[in-house]
Amino acid sequence: EADIYQTPRYLVIGTGKKITLECSQTMGHDKMYWYQQDPGMELHLIHYSYGVNSTEKGDLSSESTVSRIRTEHFPLTLESARPSHTSQYLCASSVLWSRLASDTQYFGPGTRLTVL
Amino acid sequence: GESVGLHLPTLSVQEGDNSIINCAYSNSASDYFIWYKQESGKGPQFIIDIRSNMDKRQGQRVTVLLNKTVKHLSLQIAATQPGDSAVYFCAERGDKIIFGKGTRLHILP
Numbered sequence: 001e002a003d004i005y006q007t008p009r010y011l012v013i014g015t016g017k018k019i020t021l022e023c024s025q026t027m028g029h030d031k032m033y034w035y036q037q038d039p040g041m042e043l044h045l046i047h048y049s050y051g052v053n054s055t056e057k058g059d060l061s062s063e064s065t066v067s068r069i070r071t072e073h074f075p076l077t078l079e080s081a082r083p084s085h086t087s088q089y090l091c092a093s094s095v096l097w098s099r100l101a102s103d104t105q106y107f108g109p110g111t112r113l114t115v116l
Numbered sequence: 117g118e119s120v121g122l123h124l125p126t127l128s129v130q131e132g133d134n135s136i137i138n139c140a141y142s143n144s145a146s147d148y149f150i151w152y153k154q155e156s157g158k159g160p161q162f163i164i165d166i167r168s169n170m171d172k173r174q175g176q177r178v179t180v181l182l183n184k185t186v187k188h189l190s191l192q193i194a195a196t197q198p199g200d201s202a203v204y205f206c207a208e209r210g211d212k213i214i215f216g217k218g219t220r221l222h223i224l225p
Contacts, residue, residue: 040203043160043215090159103148103209107159
């Protein structure tokens with residue numbers, strides 16, 4: 001069982017609101033990720049981080065931002081939520097990527113976001 | 117472009133039979149492959165992985181086969197149980213990690 005947590009699990013919010021999705025892991029992993037996933041569909045990487053003070057954009061264009069002030073914490077913020085942001089957001093972590101190492105990602109339970 | 121895909125969006129298998137879930141990848145430079153299982157309402161969970169220098173790897177009731185010649189990856193689940201019902205994703209690691217579209221496994225009683 002992975003020690004990675006996401007809050008809230010479910011969120012229904014109105015258009016234009018600012019929201020922050022929380023993600024924390026207690027495994028000491030350097031690398032963390034945010035994915036967007038529609039039900040049963042593939043995962044789209046929106047942000048990732050190699051460690052403290054490192055943030056990178058992923059493959060999917062996103063209007064969200066992230067921060068990595070502490071190793072264990074990687075929050076995702078939407079400044080102004082829109083109905084097109086309705087989706088599931090998954091946080092994951094792994095040991096620092098290395099060609100010599102496995103790259104298993106441990107996922108949190110996800111936050112299901114609905115923007116009205 | 118690079119892509120990782122699964123051949124079938126849905127697979128129905130009789131309980132007790134073996135399941136085979138397939139995945140095609142396009143990046144011949146990928147060196148590491150992973151299978152994940154995602155149950156309804158949960159995040160993906162690691163099942164098994166395999167490096168590109170291997171053809172086969174076995175776990176508990178699961179086996180992953182890698183055919184680099186045709187860039188094909190498969191997950192075999194022995195004696196499928198109701199608890200195996202989920203969406204299964206393959207992922208490849210080249211310059212980055214790419215997830216495939218997923219196959220939903222239905223278990224028939």
